[in-house]
Amino acid sequence: MSSITFVTIVSSFLASSVEFVEAVTIVLAVGVTRQWRSTLVGVLAALVVLALLVAVFGTAIVLFVPIGVVRLVVGGFLLIYGLQWLTKAVLRAGGVWAKHDETAIYESEIAALRAEPPVPATGMDWISFTVAAKGVLLEGLEVAFIVVTFGASAGMLGPAAAGAAAAGALVLGIALVVHRPLEAVPENGLKFAVGVMLTGFGTFWAGEGIGIDWPAGDAAIPALLAGYLLLALLGAYLVGTRFGTGRMRVSAGGRGL
Amino acid sequence: MRYVRGFFGFWYDFLVGDRWELFAGPIVALFVAWLVVRASVPAPITGALLFVFVSTIGGLSIAWASRR
Numbered sequence: 544m545s546s547i548t549f550v551t552i553v554s555s556f557l558a559s560s561v562e563f564v565e566a567v568t569i570v571l572a573v574g575v576t577r578q579w580r581s582t583l584v585g586v587l588a589a590l591v592v593l594a595l596l597v598a599v600f601g602t603a604i605v606l607f608v609p610i611g612v613v614r615l616v617v618g619g620f621l622l623i624y625g626l627q628w629l630t631k632a633v634l635r636a637g638g639v640w641a642k643h644d645e646t647a648i649y650e651s652e653i654a655a656l657r658a659e660p661p662v663p664a665t666g667m668d669w670i671s672f673t674v675a676a677k678g679v680l681l682e683g684l685e686v687a688f689i690v691v692t693f694g695a696s697a698g699m700l701g702p703a704a705a706g707a708a709a710a711g712a713l714v715l716g717i718a719l720v721v722h723r724p725l726e727a728v729p730e731n732g733l734k735f736a737v738g739v740m741l742t743g744f745g746t747f748w749a750g751e752g753i754g755i756d757w758p759a760g761d762a763a764i765p766a767l768l769a770g771y772l773l774l775a776l777l778g779a780y781l782v783g784t785r786f787g788t789g790r791m792r793v794s795a796g797g798r799g800l
Numbered sequence: 801m802r803y804v805r806g807f808f809g810f811w812y813d814f815l816v817g818d819r820w821e822l823f824a825g826p827i828v829a830l831f832v833a834w835l836v837v838r839a840s841v842p843a844p845i846t847g848a849l850l851f852v853f854v855s856t857i858g859g860l861s862i863a864w865a866s867r868r
Contacts, residue, residue: 753834
């Protein structure tokens with residue numbers, strides 16, 4: 544396995560894990576409060592739609608768009624998206640923005656669902672289906688976006704999709720076993736790492752797209768990743784110092800983003 | 801019309817959101833870097849410039865968000 548294939552799988556896996564943790568919180572709330580069968584049918588429907596989106600758009604981009612254009616446009620989107628993730632993670636690590644609280648989200652979802660009409664005695668519960676499908680679809684769209692952009696730029700749609708599928712299976716599996724929100728997942732730490740990766744690879748590919756002939760070729764990627772990581776850590780430290788938290792909380796993401 | 805507005809609204813929120821500088825900044829940075837490439841500046845300098853542009857945009861965005 545080449546280093547680019549490995550990094551593609553790892554990036555896709557980490558990014559997808561974060562989004563699936565958020566989706567699973569909604570799925571658990573619906574399943575526990577209402578009806579598991581309709582909830583799981585909703586999850587399945589959303590996953591099928593997402594797989595179709597990745598297959599159609601990913602394949603179309605890989606087959607029909609010249610690689611130079613793909614790297615500029617898709618690499619540019621990856622750079623924009625990565626920078627958004629990374630700056631959010633820095634602001635949360637520095638204590639400026641509140642972290643995601645999966646338990647609070649879970650409880651508020653449950654309260655909202657209890658206000659809905661009761662579950663029908665027979666047949667499908669369309670409220671369970673709709674809420675679960677919508678939650679998985681919205682969170683999963685970010686996964687699909689990352690898989691398509693990362694996979695198309697590196698020419699590795701298969702490994703990127705495999706990384707996302709593995710993350711989905713792992714997170715869903717754990718959630719179904721423990722039956723509560725996955726608050727122990729270091730969500731902000733994952734966002735921090737993925738933000739560095741997306742920004743680094745986005746810079747590299749978009750740079751190639753505009754004609755930069757990177758010194759040492761692919762070996763420029765680790766240098767970009769190291770540079771962004773150092774600056775992001777410095778940023779989190781400076782923000783944390785200014786806001787009185789006094790320390791970075793990159794890995795203290797137990798309560799999410 | 802409502803669906804068209806919803807479609808574009810979704811993508812606007814998805815890519816731009818409330819931090820427009822993180823959308824416009826990298827596009828401007830890539831455009832400036834492209835101009836530098838066209839001026840036949842050596843690749844290591846162009847690559848380093850793009851890294852500096854992107855880092856500056858991220859740093860400015862964090863500074864603005866910290867003040868809000």
